[in-house]
Amino acid sequence: MDSTPAFDRLAASYDADFTASPIARYLRAQVHARLEQHFxxxxxxxxxxxxxxxxxxxxxxxxxxxxATDASLAMLEAAKAKIGNQPLVTFAQLDLQNLPNSSSDKYNGVFSNFGPLNVLHDWRPLAAWLAQQIKPGGIAAFGVMSPFCLWEMAWHGLHSDLHTATRRLRKKATFQTDKTTIDIYYPTIRRLTRDFAPHFRRIHVRGLGLFLPPSDVYGVIEKRPRLFYTLMTLEKRFAPLSPLALFADHYWVEFQRAA
Ligand SMILES: C[S@@+](CC[C@H](N)C(=O)[O-])C[C@H]1O[C@@H](n2cnc3c(N)ncnc32)[C@H](O)[C@@H]1O
Structure with a gap:
C-alpha cells in the first residue's frame, strides 16, 4: 500500500510537531552519536x-x-528547503517498496531513522539490494518501531483503548489519515537479523524511547518537568542496554556487510 500521500501531508508541520520537541531531539542525538561511530x-x-x-x-x-532519499516528494522539498546549497547532500526519490534496478557498491553505509523500514513486511529483498550497494565491511543502521513498546501498551491500556494498546502485536497495523491508509509492520530484532543474515552480521542494538514515551504522548510528559527529568534519567541508564531494546518505542540496530 502506498504510504507516500500520508507523509506528503505531514511534511509541512513535521519539524514543528516532531523534530523540535525535546524528547525527539534527545533521541536523535543518541542516533547521531551512533552514526558518528561509523561515518x-x-x-x-x-x-x-x-x-x-x-x-x-x-x-x-x-x-x-x-x-538522502524519501518516497514523499513533499518531504524531499522540505529537506531541500532546510539544507539549501550544502554541496555534500544530494536528494533522490526512492520508494523502499519499489527499489530501483541499480548496483553500485559505492556507499560506505546506509541508515534510516525513526521508522521508514516499518513500511515493509519482508526485509530480505532490501538486504539483498543493499548487499549490491554497500562496500564490503560497510554499515547498515536502522531505527525501527518495535513490536513490544511497553509505553504504548501501558498508556493505551490504562486509557481502556485495548485496540491501540495491542496494535503492534498484530501482524500489520493500519493507520487511517484523512483519505489515506498506511500499513505498518513491526519486525522483531530477531526477524530483521534473520532477513539481513545472508549478507550482513548484526553488530549493535539499543533502545530509543524505553522510559521516554512514543510521540503521541510527548506533550503530556514535556509539560511535567519533574516527571520528564525522572524518565530522562531512567532512559539514559537503561535504554542503551541491548536486552531491553525490544521494549522501547524504537530500537536502533546496526549490521555490517560481510567483507
Ligand atoms: C517518521 S518519518 C522519519 C523521517 C526522518 N527519517 C526523521 O528522522 O525524522 C518516516 C519517513 O519515511 C518516509 N517513507 C514512508 N514510506 C516510505 C517508503 N515506502 N519508502 C521510502 N520512504 C518512505 C516518509 O515519507 C517519512 O519521511
Missing part, C-alpha cells in the same frame, strides 16, 4: 526515508556525503 568525513552514505533532512544535514556538516 566520517569523506564517506558516502545512503539514507532511506530522510524526511525533512535533519540527519543528512548533521552528517554533511561533519564532512560526510549523503544521498
Amino acid at each position: 566520517c568525513a569523506g564517506d558516502h552514505v545512503l539514507e532511506f526515508g530522510c524526511g525533512t533532512g535533519e540527519d543528512a544535514l548533521y552528517l554533511a556538516q561533519r564532512g560526510v556525503r549523503v544521498t
Whole structure:
C-alpha cells in the first residue's frame, strides 16, 4: 500500500510537531552519536526515508556525503528547503517498496531513522539490494518501531483503548489519515537479523524511547518537568542496554556487510 500521500501531508508541520520537541531531539542525538561511530568525513552514505533532512544535514556538516532519499516528494522539498546549497547532500526519490534496478557498491553505509523500514513486511529483498550497494565491511543502521513498546501498551491500556494498546502485536497495523491508509509492520530484532543474515552480521542494538514515551504522548510528559527529568534519567541508564531494546518505542540496530 502506498504510504507516500500520508507523509506528503505531514511534511509541512513535521519539524514543528516532531523534530523540535525535546524528547525527539534527545533521541536523535543518541542516533547521531551512533552514526558518528561509523561515518566520517569523506564517506558516502545512503539514507532511506530522510524526511525533512535533519540527519543528512548533521552528517554533511561533519564532512560526510549523503544521498538522502524519501518516497514523499513533499518531504524531499522540505529537506531541500532546510539544507539549501550544502554541496555534500544530494536528494533522490526512492520508494523502499519499489527499489530501483541499480548496483553500485559505492556507499560506505546506509541508515534510516525513526521508522521508514516499518513500511515493509519482508526485509530480505532490501538486504539483498543493499548487499549490491554497500562496500564490503560497510554499515547498515536502522531505527525501527518495535513490536513490544511497553509505553504504548501501558498508556493505551490504562486509557481502556485495548485496540491501540495491542496494535503492534498484530501482524500489520493500519493507520487511517484523512483519505489515506498506511500499513505498518513491526519486525522483531530477531526477524530483521534473520532477513539481513545472508549478507550482513548484526553488530549493535539499543533502545530509543524505553522510559521516554512514543510521540503521541510527548506533550503530556514535556509539560511535567519533574516527571520528564525522572524518565530522562531512567532512559539514559537503561535504554542503551541491548536486552531491553525490544521494549522501547524504537530500537536502533546496526549490521555490517560481510567483507
Ligand atoms: C517518521 S518519518 C522519519 C523521517 C526522518 N527519517 C526523521 O528522522 O525524522 C518516516 C519517513 O519515511 C518516509 N517513507 C514512508 N514510506 C516510505 C517508503 N515506502 N519508502 C521510502 N520512504 C518512505 C516518509 O515519507 C517519512 O519521511
